[in-house]
Amino acid sequence: MSPALSRRVLLGGAGALATSFATGIAHARVLPNDMGPLIGAGYRATEPDEKGMWQQMERVEEEVSGSNLLIKEPRLTAYLSSLIGKVGGPAAKDMRIYLARIPEFNAIMFPTGFAVVFSGLLLRMRNEAQLAGVVAHESAHFLRKHQLRQWRDMRRKTDAFSFLMMGAGLAGGAAGIYAGDLVQLAQLGTVLSLLKYNRTLEAEADAMGVRLLADAGYDPMAMSETWEQLIGELDLSAKYRRKKRDRNFSLFETHPAPEARMADLKISAAEVKQPGRTYDAYYSRYQEALATIRPTLLDDQVKLNDPGASQYVIDTLAKDGWDGLLRFQEGEIWRLRNRSGDDVRAAQGYAAAVLYPDAPPNAWRWHGIMLLKQGHRAEARSAFARYLQMAPDAPDAALVRQMMIG
Amino acid sequence: MRRLGIALLASVALSGCVQTRQYADVEFSPPQGNYKLLVMRPDVSVGSVTTGGLVEPRADWTESARAKLLAALRAQQAARGGDVFIMEKRSSLPGVDPEMVAELERLHYAVGSSIALHKYSGDYLPTKRGKGLDWTLGEDAVALGRRTGYDFALFLYAEDSFASSGRVGLQVLGIAGCFVGFCAANIGGGGQFAYASLADLRTGDVVWFNIVSARSQIAGIKMGDIRTDEGAAQLVDRLLDRMKPGRNVQRRQAKIQ
Numbered sequence: 001m002s003p004a005l006s007r008r009v010l011l012g013g014a015g016a017l018a019t020s021f022a023t024g025i026a027h028a029r030v031l032p033n034d035m036g037p038l039i040g041a042g043y044r045a046t047e048p049d050e051k052g053m054w055q056q057m058e059r060v061e062e063e064v065s066g067s068n069l070l071i072k073e074p075r076l077t078a079y080l081s082s083l084i085g086k087v088g089g090p091a092a093k094d095m096r097i098y099l100a101r102i103p104e105f106n107a108i109m110f111p112t113g114f115a116v117v118f119s120g121l122l123l124r125m126r127n128e129a130q131l132a133g134v135v136a137h138e139s140a141h142f143l144r145k146h147q148l149r150q151w152r153d154m155r156r157k158t159d160a161f162s163f164l165m166m167g168a169g170l171a172g173g174a175a176g177i178y179a180g181d182l183v184q185l186a187q188l189g190t191v192l193s194l195l196k197y198n199r200t201l202e203a204e205a206d207a208m209g210v211r212l213l214a215d216a217g218y219d220p221m222a223m224s225e226t227w228e229q230l231i232g233e234l235d236l237s238a239k240y241r242r243k244k245r246d247r248n249f250s251l252f253e254t255h256p257a258p259e260a261r262m263a264d265l266k267i268s269a270a271e272v273k274q275p276g277r278t279y280d281a282y283y284s285r286y287q288e289a290l291a292t293i294r295p296t297l298l299d300d301q302v303k304l305n306d307p308g309a310s311q312y313v314i315d316t317l318a319k320d321g322w323d324g325l326l327r328f329q330e331g332e333i334w335r336l337r338n339r340s341g342d343d344v345r346a347a348q349g350y351a352a353a354v355l356y357p358d359a360p361p362n363a364w365r366w367h368g369i370m371l372l373k374q375g376h377r378a379e380a381r382s383a384f385a386r387y388l389q390m391a392p393d394a395p396d397a398a399l400v401r402q403m404m405i406g
Numbered sequence: 407m408r409r410l411g412i413a414l415l416a417s418v419a420l421s422g423c424v425q426t427r428q429y430a431d432v433e434f435s436p437p438q439g440n441y442k443l444l445v446m447r448p449d450v451s452v453g454s455v456t457t458g459g460l461v462e463p464r465a466d467w468t469e470s471a472r473a474k475l476l477a478a479l480r481a482q483q484a485a486r487g488g489d490v491f492i493m494e495k496r497s498s499l500p501g502v503d504p505e506m507v508a509e510l511e512r513l514h515y516a517v518g519s520s521i522a523l524h525k526y527s528g529d530y531l532p533t534k535r536g537k538g539l540d541w542t543l544g545e546d547a548v549a550l551g552r553r554t555g556y557d558f559a560l561f562l563y564a565e566d567s568f569a570s571s572g573r574v575g576l577q578v579l580g581i582a583g584c585f586v587g588f589c590a591a592n593i594g595g596g597g598q599f600a601y602a603s604l605a606d607l608r609t610g611d612v613v614w615f616n617i618v619s620a621r622s623q624i625a626g627i628k629m630g631d632i633r634t635d636e637g638a639a640q641l642v643d644r645l646l647d648r649m650k651p652g653r654n655v656q657r658r659q660a661k662i663q
Contacts, residue, residue: 048465052453162576166576
């Protein structure tokens with residue numbers, strides 16, 4: 001065995017270890033002031049790798065824009081576009097936004113500047129500032145060319161890894177050592193550093209998002225509130241399922257831990273606020289924009305039958321005041337879970353809902369059914385009468401009339 | 407289309423050669439003479455294989471490969487006597503809503519995925535044993551045929567990739583290693599993959615399906631190049647020019663002879 005060659009194998013191994021240590025969980029906050037846009041208005045791909053990516057993304061956008069999952073209500077889509085116009089920085093006029101009917105907390109930005117916002121996100125936001133915060137974060141991904149930088153980073157690291165692997169194999173082969181274990185270690189190092197780069201980009205998007213938000217006159221604290229809400233929802237959802245929220249937001253996560261993000265966002269928000277300027281959350285404008293679609297959004301969420309998450313979402317929205325719709329859907333959560341005692345909670349929800357003038361017809365229907373089950377025939381009859389009065393053409397009108405007689 | 411391509415590709419053993427594998431409806435006879443063929447917008451992508459083995463799409467290569475493939479397809483079909491229309495966009499058909507075309511493409515994606523799974527990936531269905539190719543696009547395809555007067559619709563997918571100089575360098579290193587006992591003579595990199603699916607617009611059935619895989623396990627050795635006239639013609643030839651009739655048709659022909 002040649003000592004020189006075996007030392008090279010060891011060096012290869014040490015290099016791999018160093019890579020994995022470099023991806024440790026410690027992180028430093030990205031400063032909003034350092035986050036200027038990397039592209040201007042009307043940006044088009046320039047380099048070959050970026051052009052290839054754009055060409056593929058054009059096909060993706062064609063599919064997305066033609067998807068039947070999209071909510072195409074003109075007023076709502078115009079409203080979303082106006083938000084991207086406010087917080088989109090220099091590319092405000094170039095970016096597109098699509099609203100998909102998916103009851104999840106998510107939004108995705110694609111490398112060519114179009115974003116897909118999930119309807120579950122609209123439901124969870126309490127005001128326009130919170131939604132604009134998410135849109136600003138997604139815009140930042142585009143403005144800072146994150147997808148391209150991510151791809152280049154991955155290419156560079158897999159290139160380096162291939163040579164390292166081949167080098168270790170060659171050296172090992174020459175020295176008669178099996179280098180497989182070291183190669184695996186190097187592979188782990190490569191994967192870990194890829195994820196780290198991803199987390200750095202998310203932190204960049206947060207920092208820049210806060211800045212775009214404050215520049216547009218929104219309260220930049222809205223972004224950390226959003227994270228607070230996400231953490232609360234995940235916790236309650238897990239608790240109702242008698243599980244712990246997945247706390248492994250460390251080495252193998254692409255996004256930084258929500259707690260860390262929330263803390264960083266708070267500090268950054270304070271940093272970007274200018275003395276003397278007023279910042280607003282635009283609560284009522286948001287309520288108005290969402291008025292027609294909110295019943296559908298709530299219904300989609302509650303039908304996921306994730307009682308912890310649904311209850312959290314409803315409680316969060318109710319911080320700005322209860323209404324008939326929220327109370328009705330609160331009843332629905334328990335009726336759908338249907339464990340022992342849940343019928344009582346559901347009945348309480350319906351009974352509370354009908355006290356509000358904006359209670360939906362279905363609240364009266366279910367209130368009537370619950371009263372009937374409890375043996376309160378006369379009250380049930382008047383609840384059903386109210387239901388039929390509000391929804392005379394309901395598909396189950398004949399059935400309800402039958403229940404009133406029987 | 408792309409993911410369907412990946413599913414089909416996974417079914418072809420990765421060896422350094424050219425492979426094709428076709429299936430046909432038992433009553434299929436290859437179109438000849440006076441037929442009208444509609445070629446749905448071909449999905450083409452060409453990329454470069456990075457040193458680390460990732461495929462990086464290249465817009466300029468893709469564009470030239472698409473143009474060459476369309477030209478080769480026109481020449482090949484003209485030789486067979488067919489009346490061919492190639493859709494370059496979803497809106498290329500006059501009088502047909504692009505959304506109708508998009509719906510049919512999506513439907514074919516789902517049906518093609520099922521063919522990939524049950525004919526190529528080994529999850530064979532006992533209910534389809536001995537039935538040749540037994541899939542249909544149904545009424546939507548028939549409606550398109552009625553609206554446009556075409557007899558057949560052809561769905562095409564082709565990808566090609568070429569090893570970058572870094573990948574070739576890595577390959578050279580791997581072969582050099584054979585002299586010291588660490589042999590990585592076939593790291594692979596680059597290659598062609600394509601599939602074609604023919605639907606009969608009078609019945610809506612998918613009557614013929616074929617895949618072509620042409621790849622080398624040694625990075626740097628090309629098995630074809632669809633960016634060139636010859637390469638594109640070669641792929642069209644491998645993919646479409648050797649259509650075999652379905653089983654029942656073959657048996658009847660054997661009896662006559």
